[in-house]
Amino acid sequence: MALAERILAGDVRAAARLMRDIDDGFKSAVEELKVLYPHTGNAFIIGITGPPGAGKSTLVDQITAAYRRRSKRVGIVAIDPTSPFTGGAILGDRIRMNRHAEDDGVFIRSLATRGHLGGLSRSTGDVVNVMDAMGMDVVIIETVGVGQDEIDIVRMAHTTAVVMVPGLGDDIQAIKAGILEIGDVFVVNKADRDDADRTARELAAMLEMNPDKDREWQPKVLKTEASRNRGIEELVNEIEAHRSYLHHSGAIRRLLEEKNTRLFLELLKERLFAEVYGHIHVNGKFREIVDGLVNRKQDPYSAVEAILAEKFGGVKN
């Protein structure tokens, strides 16, 4: 039986294997994903993002426990960085969550970024789809520890929680562009620390200045102590409130349109590139072009146009 059928029948090992095939770029995985696709689109996808050490994994662990109390099945995709030098990675998010390992209603998968920027791995969307097809009611994506500009998560998740901690910087950090613009919910974790109130106030002040203040959803700032399970129910309630806002306001439609547009365009880009690059790589033309560029006998603009003309029979400018 093919992996997809086994997954739909509840085979955990098959799901784990397909996720590996996806991550390793196996062509066969695409065929399996085609079979699974009609069974996806049901899971509620939550993104958890924030700087390293903010307590994202511990929060994910507690949010998972909260959803389990509500009898929801939970998938978790936890992403950690790949070494740019060796290609290896230490995936340590599980340390905080492994108490759920034996729970049949929870499936945790650690992924390495493998050079992908933006806070997620290239495979994240497809791995989420597998969990969706497995019948997970909620899928939580934990991004790598992010700085200011890794915002891929907002296009992958229905609801994004940005996790901050006290003591990372002054209020100028809070008015910069980037991840602080993408939260549907803001969390000040480690709220027992000095300055937690100040951090929460600064975030709230920043949110009040939001230009589209009249929009229906106003992100709130919540305080949590994930390691002591404080503030978690309130956080999950707020996440659920955002979810129902998405549905009753119709905002879900725009979100899905943006998400699917991007998904399609990225796939198209990737496949076109693979097609063209594979061709010139095999026939030796790639080497010729690089040599030409190094000797400055050719400019890169004409080189690209020539390759496209050869492949697609001419490009219009």
Place this chain on the structure above:
Amino acid sequence: MSERKLRVLVGKPGLDGHDRGAKIIARAFRDAGFEVIYTGLHQTPEQIVAAAIQEDVDCVGLSILSGAHNTLLPRVCELFREKQAEDIIVFGGGVIPDDDIPGLKTAGVKEVFTPGTSTEDIVAWVRVNVIPRA
């Protein structure tokens, strides 16, 4: 494009709280280009096996300094057999007397590394003995 990346789980089953060795091994595996899932301290064999299956690892390296290796390592191997996942290779390291090693190997542990083994030797052993699945 489609080349398998070796995935290994490094875990600390049982009750001992000394994870320096496990962390050094995890780091050495990272530097060898492997993806290392580190599950941390105080794991039951059941948790380790469930994690290994969900993560689709090729092998599991377990560090034990508590003296409970004769119970914990065979139990992990037994659980893998129960789950029809005995293709996941189990190896161990720690303070394990030479006399215990044959019994552990009979129970399904592929190799046992005792104190003094260099990380290079362990990495080299993995490269030879663990082939990422097709």
